[in-house]
Amino acid sequence: xxxxxxxxxxxxxxxxxxxxxxAMEEHHIADNVIVCHDGTEVLDYLxxxxxxxxxxxGNPAVIFLDLxxxxxxxxxxxxxxxxxxxxxxxxxxxxxxxxxxxxxxxSYALGANAYVVKPVEFHQFITAVKELGVFWGVINExxxxxxxxx
Amino acid sequence: MESATQHPPxxxxxxxxxxxxxxxxxxxxxxxxxxxxxTWIARWSIxxxxxxxxxxxxxxxxxxxxxxxxxxxxxxHNSRLDKASHELMQxxxxxxxxxxxxxxxxxxxxxxxxxSYLKAHRTAxxxxxxxxxxxxxxxxxxxxxxxxxxTLEELINRQLDAETKAIxxxxxxxxxxxxHLALSGAARLELADIHxxxxxxxxxxxxxxxxxxxxxxxxxxxxxxxxxxGAFLQLVLLGSVYYLIHHDITARRRIAAELKRRGxxxxxxxxELEAFSYSVSHDLRAPLRHIxxxxxxxxxxxxxxxxxxxQRYLQTxxxxxxxxxxxxxxxxxxxxxxxxxxxxxxxxxxxxxxAVIHDLRLGLQESKISWTIGTLxxxxxxxxxxxxxxxxxxxxxxxxxxxxxxxxxxIGAKPGAPGEVNLFVSDNGVGFDMQYVNxxxxxxxxxxxxxxxEGTGIGLANVRRIVHRHGGRTWAEGALDQGATxxxxxxxxRPPG
Numbered sequence: 001x002x003x004x005x006x007x008x009x010x011x012x013x014x015x016x017x018x019x020x021x022x023a024m025e026e027h028h029i030a031d032n033v034i035v036c037h038d039g040t041e042v043l044d045y046l047x048x049x050x051x052x053x054x055x056x057x058g059n060p061a062v063i064f065l066d067l068x069x070x071x072x073x074x075x076x077x078x079x080x081x082x083x084x085x086x087x088x089x090x091x092x093x094x095x096x097x098x099x100x101x102x103x104x105x106x107s108y109a110l111g112a113n114a115y116v117v118k119p120v121e122f123h124q125f126i127t128a129v130k131e132l133g134v135f136w137g138v139i140n141e142x143x144x145x146x147x148x149x150x
Numbered sequence: 151m152e153s154a155t156q157h158p159p160x161x162x163x164x165x166x167x168x169x170x171x172x173x174x175x176x177x178x179x180x181x182x183x184x185x186x187x188x189t190w191i192a193r194w195s196i197x198x199x200x201x202x203x204x205x206x207x208x209x210x211x212x213x214x215x216x217x218x219x220x221x222x223x224x225x226x227h228n229s230r231l232d233k234a235s236h237e238l239m240q241x242x243x244x245x246x247x248x249x250x251x252x253x254x255x256x257x258x259x260x261x262x263x264x265x266s267y268l269k270a271h272r273t274a275x276x277x278x279x280x281x282x283x284x285x286x287x288x289x290x291x292x293x294x295x296x297x298x299x300x301t302l303e304e305l306i307n308r309q310l311d312a313e314t315k316a317i318x319x320x321x322x323x324x325x326x327x328x329x330h331l332a333l334s335g336a337a338r339l340e341l342a343d344i345h346x347x348x349x350x351x352x353x354x355x356x357x358x359x360x361x362x363x364x365x366x367x368x369x370x371x372x373x374x375x376x377x378x379x380g381a382f383l384q385l386v387l388l389g390s391v392y393y394l395i396h397h398d399i400t401a402r403r404r405i406a407a408e409l410k411r412r413g414x415x416x417x418x419x420x421x422e423l424e425a426f427s428y429s430v431s432h433d434l435r436a437p438l439r440h441i442x443x444x445x446x447x448x449x450x451x452x453x454x455x456x457x458x459x460x461q462r463y464l465q466t467x468x469x470x471x472x473x474x475x476x477x478x479x480x481x482x483x484x485x486x487x488x489x490x491x492x493x494x495x496x497x498x499x500x501x502x503x504x505a506v507i508h509d510l511r512l513g514l515q516e517s518k519i520s521w522t523i524g525t526l527x528x529x530x531x532x533x534x535x536x537x538x539x540x541x542x543x544x545x546x547x548x549x550x551x552x553x554x555x556x557x558x559x560x561i562g563a564k565p566g567a568p569g570e571v572n573l574f575v576s577d578n579g580v581g582f583d584m585q586y587v588n589x590x591x592x593x594x595x596x597x598x599x600x601x602x603x604e605g606t607g608i609g610l611a612n613v614r615r616i617v618h619r620h621g622g623r624t625w626a627e628g629a630l631d632q633g634a635t636x637x638x639x640x641x642x643x644r645p646p647g
Contacts, residue, residue, distance in 0.1 A: 013436055015436075015440045015443070015444075016436060016439070016440070019439070019440070019443040019444075019447075022443075022447060067432075068432055096432075097432045097433075097435040097436055097439075098432050099479075099482065118435070118439060119439075120435055120438050120439050120442060120471065120472060120475030120478075121442055121472055121475070122439070122442040122443040122445075122446040122447075122468070123446065125439060125443065126446075
């Protein structure tokens with residue numbers, strides 16, 4: 001691993017975020033995780049504004065996006081990302097409790113790269129998050145330019 | 151008591167215009183107050199009301215037509231009689247003239263002996279039978295006039311005979327023989343009588359005519375009155391029929407509007423339900439995940455300092471959370487089965503049952519269940535939903551025969567009502583008490599303790615919901631400790647074309 005690519009976790013529920021981080025800790029990728037608590041914060045991060053004004057420029061390796069979030073929900077964030085030529089290449093994984101067909105269909109229609117339902121069982125959850133983090137953050141080769149500081 | 155307000159309010163005088171109206175009392179729909187129909191009419195269907203109305207109208211028309219026909223016949227008859235009377239009076243006048251001419255002629259002959267004066271007498275003589283026939287034919291059935299005809303005929307004959315006799319005497323004895331006759335005329339008295347009778351005849355005929363005119367006038371008046379009455383009656387009845395139809399149509403329109411309103415309410419309720427289940431799927435899962443997650447984290451972090459008892463508590467917390475997760479998933483499936491669009495294809499139940507058993511057997515390698523599977527028909531329906539039905543019924547059968555040393559499961563079909571087939575899944579498991587049969591298919595209804603048989607109490611509710619959506623029924627038979635049979639009916643696949 002030559003470059004450290006951050007993983008953006010958009011999760012309004014601090015417990016879910018903590019459990020996700022606990023899962024990723026097992027594979028020592030938790031340090032690279034940036035947690036946003038609502039949709040606007042995700043966009044603030046991506047556009048380097050607000051509290052992320054001074055962050056190092058560059059897109060994250062992957063965004064784990066919850067559907068239901070305050071201020072701006074996951075689908076709206078997804079629409080904004082996929083309508084922006086610069087952000088469009090970032091892989092977006094929907095990580096949600098909803099198994100509703102409508103949510104699945106809308107997410108894929110807007111260009112989500114994957115859709116994962118959070119399992120209730122902790123061991124399954126831990127496995128899922130771990131594998132997602134490893135796959136998207138480590139194994140998957142991102143599109144060119146995703147790491148280039150602009 | 152609070153619950154007392156749920157009872158319908160007692161009818162209070164002068165509060166509602168019609169407190170007995172059940173519709174007005176039970177719903178809040180605002181509609182203008184309408185006069186209520188008599189109950190015996192209200193019991194009739196719209197068809198009966200219309201038929202009744204038209205029957206009355208028809209009967210009215212028939213009666214009025216009959217009376218009018220009779221009256222018009224009288225008028226026509228009278229006018230025929232009037233025509234005869236006129237002719238009769240003309241005839242009488244001409245008879246009078248003819249007889250006067252004959253009398254005059256015969257007297258001149260008696261005086262002069264000039265035969266040319268006899269022409270009138272001879273004409274009268276010749277025409278007398280003709281006159282009589284004509285007279286009789288024109289005289290009606292009035293006895294008074296009949297008698298006069300006879301008298302008249304007699305008198306005429308007598309006059310003519312007397313004249314003939316006088317003429318014969320004149321020819322035989324010359325003018326001297328008949329001098330006394332020549333002055334006064336041979337039939338002077340008869341002629342006077344004849345004129346007298348004719349006058350009577352005419353005056354009677356006039357009287358009869360007047361009576362008939364009076365009768366005709368009154369008949370015509372009555373007919374006009376009756377026709378007017380009939381028209382009025384028909385208007386009234388048509389009005390009533392219109393009212394009845396209008397009443398019914400108004401009621402139907404009101405019901406249609408009400409149905410539409412309820413449909414909209416139902417749609418809104420469905421939307422709400424959808425939002426609710428969405429919310430359940432989202433928000434109820436998160437805390438469960440946290441319970442299981444943190445219990446697991448605690449078990450891991452503090453595993454060394456926890457004793458066996460504390461470990462078991464944490465285990466139970468995790469298991470309970472998982473169980474509730476399963477419950478939520480089952481409920482969501484149940485909710486989806488009610489809302490999801492249904493497919494309608496031909497489903498080969500033999501294949502479907504084989505697949506279900508294959509899937510279930512994965513965990514039952516060492517199972518000793520003896521399966522009896524009959525020939526199943528092709529049915530019309532949604533394959534995924536029907537799969538769910540067999541999945542639930544067969545896994546139930548497997549679950550409830552688990553305690554048997556020789557479990558048996560029987561799957562088959564029996565002929566049902568026309569166009570339907572009854573399908574069944576039967577087992578020799580623990581069965582159930584028939585007094586609880588109505589609870590079997592309800593949501594969250596369980597007849598067994600969780601320690602004995604696991605379950606969420608949604609499987610059979612799901613079966614019922616799916617079968618109902620296919621237009622079928624579900625029912626069950628069983629006895630405690632003697633197995634159970636679950637039936638459901640489905641429409642048979644229609645033959646192609």
